[in-house]
Amino acid sequence: MLYDAAVIGAGPAGITAALYLVRAGAGTALIENSAPGGQILSTAEIENYPGFPHAVKGWELADLFDAHLAEYPVERLRGGVLSVRPAEGRLFHLDLEEGKGLDAKAVIVCSGAQHRKLGIPGEEEFSGRGVSYCAVCDGNFYRGRDVAVVGGGNSALEEALYLSRIVRKVYLIHRRDTFRGAQIFQDKLRAAENVEIVTECVPEEIRGGAAGMESVAVRSRRDGEIRVIAAEGIFIYVGMDPANGFLPEEVRRDPAGFVITDAEMNASIPGLFAAGDIRSKHCRQVCTAVGDGATAAAAALSYLEHWNA
Numbered sequence: 001m002l003y004d005a006a007v008i009g010a011g012p013a014g015i016t017a018a019l020y021l022v023r024a025g026a027g028t029a030l031i032e033n034s035a036p037g038g039q040i041l042s043t044a045e046i047e048n049y050p051g052f053p054h055a056v057k058g059w060e061l062a063d064l065f066d067a068h069l070a071e072y073p074v075e076r077l078r079g080g081v082l083s084v085r086p087a088e089g090r091l092f093h094l095d096l097e098e099g100k101g102l103d104a105k106a107v108i109v110c111s112g113a114q115h116r117k118l119g120i121p122g123e124e125e126f127s128g129r130g131v132s133y134c135a136v137c138d139g140n141f142y143r144g145r146d147v148a149v150v151g152g153g154n155s156a157l158e159e160a161l162y163l164s165r166i167v168r169k170v171y172l173i174h175r176r177d178t179f180r181g182a183q184i185f186q187d188k189l190r191a192a193e194n195v196e197i198v199t200e201c202v203p204e205e206i207r208g209g210a211a212g213m214e215s216v217a218v219r220s221r222r223d224g225e226i227r228v229i230a231a232e233g234i235f236i237y238v239g240m241d242p243a244n245g246f247l248p249e250e251v252r253r254d255p256a257g258f259v260i261t262d263a264e265m266n267a268s269i270p271g272l273f274a275a276g277d278i279r280s281k282h283c284r285q286v287c288t289a290v291g292d293g294a295t296a297a298a299a300a301l302s303y304l305e306h307w308n309a
């Protein structure tokens, strides 16, 4: 099957790109390997997306994005893109799971990013039995119990706050003595009675038994001392890695693997665009992903005009 444009990933960037493409009359395929919404599905509340002065739940915003796109004739394909490669006649060929494939004149990569792991003993062993990367998905299992949150950015702070409303106690573990996350979240966390902020400490080992996680051992960066924190859950927010495994090697990326684009979202291969968290950029948020998606679609539409000329 040949499409004008293939959009990879139905997070905020991909849904926006597909919306702009299809409204302009481009034959568009949107390919998603999970549920539409992307990372916002694992976000409790979004307080900084304009238009929602009293915050919006992540899944609600995902549903609204999806319902908006459902008004238009986009071809929705379920499954992972395994590879994208330039093919004959300036086309791109996309290999999909289950031996499927498609061709497109232009491709917009909106595959976002995935949670980075700590890489410490116990993380794999207790995954799903204490170790989690999604407070919204798993927080409720720890109602009335003690948990740890690791990280110092907005995601860690927001999710620590969310958990503090459910669990008995939250230990917020951060390797520095200052946080990157917004001051408003820091103030709320400091005011919460059941939150203990553990700074300048790094998790060394997640410990437990047959029933699951029991504690996390952290090492002080000040004096090397080990403290064992009793917690039945640990929520890890230490950054994101780009979902870029399917891209051709020649696509230019930054040292962390995020795709380098110009201001119009052109990647280093003509006809290939990138939008949202997969891009090399400073601010990774829903509103920047949405803006990137619209910009990429506009650039792809102008590329298609020349393609068809």
Ligand SMILES: Cc1cc2nc3c(=O)[nH]c(=O)nc-3n(C[C@H](O)[C@H](O)[C@H](O)COP(=O)(O)OP(=O)(O)OC[C@H]3O[C@@H](n4cnc5c(N)ncnc54)[C@H](O)[C@@H]3O)c2cc1C
Pocket: 008, 009, 010, 011, 012, 013, 014, 031, 032, 033, 034, 035, 036, 037, 038, 039, 040, 042, 043, 044, 045, 046, 047, 048, 049, 079, 080, 081, 082, 110, 111, 112, 113, 155, 158, 159, 243, 246, 275, 276, 277, 278, 284, 285, 286, 287, 289
């Ligand atoms: C815990 C947490 C809290 C956050 N809180 C906020 C907040 O309060 N405000 C805010 O503005 N932002 C917040 N963010 C960030 C925001 O969610 C992201 O910036 C935004 O979702 C990025 O959108 P995206 O479309 O670029 O990528 P993503 O949301 O990552 O979506 C990418 C999609 O691509 C799919 N995909 C990946 N690889 C493939 C493949 N090979 N084939 C097919 N599909 C694929 C994925 O399944 C995913 O659905 C938060 C993020 C997290 C994790």
